[in-house]
Each structure stands twice: as structure tokens, then as C-alpha cells.
Amino acid sequence: MYSRGVERTVDCSLCSHRCHIGLARQGICGVRVNAGGVLYAASYGRVSSEAIDPIEKKPLFHFLPGTLSYSLGSIGCNFHCQNCQNWAISRASLKSPLLRDLAPEVGVERALGAACSSVSWTYNEPTMWYEYTLDMGKLAHARGLGTVYVTNGYITEEALRELAPSLDAFRVDIKAFSDQFYRTVCGAKLQPVLDAAALARELGLHVETVTLVIPGENDSVEEMDGLITWVIEHLGADTPMHFTRFHPDYRMRDRGPTPVETLERIYERARALGLRYPYLGNVGDHQYQNTYCPACHALLIERNGYTVRVRGLDGHRCAACGEAIEYVSEIRHP
Structure with a gap:
């Protein structure tokens, strides 16, 4: 974002609307505000x-x-x-x-x-x-x-x-x-x-x-x-x-x-x-809320509402046919 001209308009580069926000105005979102020529995230925290x-x-x-x-x-x-x-x-x-x-x-x-x-x-x-x-x-x-x-x-x-x-x-x-x-x-x-x-x-x-x-x-x-x-x-x-x-x-x-x-x-x-x-x-x-093996169609993860039961996974592979199954099982940060 930056200020420009005597009107002190600011440009927001956060979302693809790229709003040009006039003094004391808000962007389309209603929470990013031009106060005195400075763009504020008014909903922070x-x-x-x-x-x-x-x-x-x-x-x-x-x-x-x-x-x-x-x-x-x-x-x-x-x-x-x-x-x-x-x-x-x-x-x-x-x-x-x-x-x-x-x-x-x-x-x-x-x-x-x-x-x-x-x-x-x-x-x-x-x-x-x-x-x-x-x-x-x-x-x-x-x-x-x-x-x-x-x-x-x-x-x-x-x-x-x-x-x-x-x-x-x-x-x-x-x-x-x-x-x-x-x-x-x-x-x-x-x-x-x-x-x-x-x-x-x-x-x-x-x-x-x-x-x-x-x-x-x-x-x-x-x-x-x-x-x-x-x-x-x-x-x-x-x-x-x-x-x-x-x-x-x-x-x-x-x-x-x-x-x-x-x-x-x-x-x-x-x-x-x-x-x-x-x-x-x-x-x-x-x-059709369940996860099935894309190769052999074995049931891998069963879902009833938000109750989840792993049925046919062996790590990241189908226990029935060995097909690789893509999912994130743990978070690793450097």
C-alpha cells in the first residue's frame, strides 16, 4: 500500500480487489481503514x-x-x-x-x-x-x-x-x-x-x-x-x-x-x-464422505458426522493393495 496525491488515498494490496481507499474510508471488506493517509487493519486481534x-x-x-x-x-x-x-x-x-x-x-x-x-x-x-x-x-x-x-x-x-x-x-x-x-x-x-x-x-x-x-x-x-x-x-x-x-x-x-x-x-x-x-x-x-482407495476402492477412512475411524490405512498406503495415499499425518516445521 502507499499514499498518493493531496487526497492521501491509500492502495491496499492484500486482496485482488486492490481497493483505492480515500481518507477516512474503508475498503470493500469494511475492516481496512484509511486513517490520516495510513492504512490500518482495524480488526487486528x-x-x-x-x-x-x-x-x-x-x-x-x-x-x-x-x-x-x-x-x-x-x-x-x-x-x-x-x-x-x-x-x-x-x-x-x-x-x-x-x-x-x-x-x-x-x-x-x-x-x-x-x-x-x-x-x-x-x-x-x-x-x-x-x-x-x-x-x-x-x-x-x-x-x-x-x-x-x-x-x-x-x-x-x-x-x-x-x-x-x-x-x-x-x-x-x-x-x-x-x-x-x-x-x-x-x-x-x-x-x-x-x-x-x-x-x-x-x-x-x-x-x-x-x-x-x-x-x-x-x-x-x-x-x-x-x-x-x-x-x-x-x-x-x-x-x-x-x-x-x-x-x-x-x-x-x-x-x-x-x-x-x-x-x-x-x-x-x-x-x-x-x-x-x-x-x-x-x-x-x-x-461419499468416506475416503476410499482410488485403486482398489477399499474403505480407508470412515466418517459418521465428525466421528472418524481409520479402517484400511497402513501408514500412507492402502492396507489392501499398497496404493500410496496422499494426506498430511503430522506437522514438521524447521
Whole structure:
């Protein structure tokens, strides 16, 4: 960011909106503020949500499976999704009574005290909290904890490159494979999300994707095929993809939930296209939430809700056929 001109406008380079913020104004996110020609992260250390979650709730299925993650959220978002399920905090103001202070070092101590294996920044868009997550991430790594972004992927290249040494997992929403969807439903663009996901993979982060399948919006065969093919070609066939069921919420209440049959069709198509680990979400105790060997189809990890049972793994191989199975079982920091 920098100041320019007599108006003391500042440019924010954190997310791909790259907002030009006038004096005493906020960026699209609502939490990055121009005060006297200086850009401030006004939500730093301000917590709206704190919980001990199963890592599968993020959802992350191939990152420290069966462990707990200390999960924090604040307020603000750089998207304006019409179907937002966390709108109460993503759209909250800096004066919200939900907010309380939590220093990075205190958060790390709470994570360790709760026997968590990782810290997750989630619930609202963690990129809006960038400096806070950067500081806490360094402390978490020093204490042996993994770190997770549950993100919409609109972070810029320069911000992600700086963050990557303090981050282990990049759980990214790819909300659709249509720029028109991103513009009309989210107030954003598709390509920066794809670029960030590919960069995260390049930087060595563990990447899993989530797509909320919305009837009549992003559920066509052509669009899903395009998305799955892109992930295989740019992130790799071992990338876990989660296809989750839509439920009416916020400003998108004009349609019903996604038919389970639609999700099953997408799952089966993903396997046919060569994706090794597709999953369904928000569908109760469905068999397609389990992890199966991509070679012999043996059951490897069984999931009932957030209860996880390892059934057929021998280390990082299928116990039945010996196929290598990609997942993160432990965190090692230099």
C-alpha cells in the first residue's frame, strides 16, 4: 500500500480487489481503514468467534484427520455472497458487540491447552485478518501447531507468498467455474481465486477445495466438468474436492436445497474424470464422505458426522493393495 496525491488515498494490496481507499474510508471488506493517509487493519486481534472444532468441519479430510483445530473468526469479508451462511459476522461493523480482544500468543496457548493439533482462521474471510494470522501463525509454528486458512482465495500473490511460510493448509472455496457467477453472486472475479489456489499448491501448502452446489446457478454438467478438469490439471488429481449441499440462506431463499442425486452425479463424474478424492458435504451420513482407495476402492477412512475411524490405512498406503495415499499425518516445521 502507499499514499498518493493531496487526497492521501491509500492502495491496499492484500486482496485482488486492490481497493483505492480515500481518507477516512474503508475498503470493500469494511475492516481496512484509511486513517490520516495510513492504512490500518482495524480488526487486528478482534475476535467474534472461538471454538474447538474437528478438523473435518473445515472441511479438511486429508490434513491431520481425526484431530482438533482451535478455530477463530473476526468480522469482515471482501465478498458479498448472496447465500452467505455467516453473514452475521461477515457483514458486522467494527463497533459490533460480538468483538473481544485476543492476543496472538493467548490464542496459541489456548490451542495447546485444548490439545489441538492446529489453529484455523475461519468463519469469516481470514485474509481480512492478515497481519493477525501472520503473527499468530509464526507463534503456532514455533510451538508445533499446524495452521489453516479457510478462505475464498481472493488473496494477492504478494500477500500469499509472504504468508506461506507460516501456513500449512489452504482450504479454498471455488464457488463456481463461471466468472459471471462470481460477479453477480459474490461481487468478485473467478481468475484470482484460481491463481491463488495454484500458487498455494506451488508454494507447498496442502490444498483442498470446496464448491457449494447451488441449484440453477453452478450445477450444470459442463461447469462441473470444467471445474474438476481444472483442478486435476492445475492442482493435481490427489487434491480433495468437496461438493457440498446448498441450503437457502441470507439473500438466496428462492430455491430449495440441492438434490442429493445431483451431488452423487457430480461425485461419480469426478471419479470418472480421474479425481482420486472427491467428497460430498452437508448430506448427513453418506458413504461419499468416506475416503476410499482410488485403486482398489477399499474403505480407508470412515466418517459418521465428525466421528472418524481409520479402517484400511497402513501408514500412507492402502492396507489392501499398497496404493500410496496422499494426506498430511503430522506437522514438521524447521
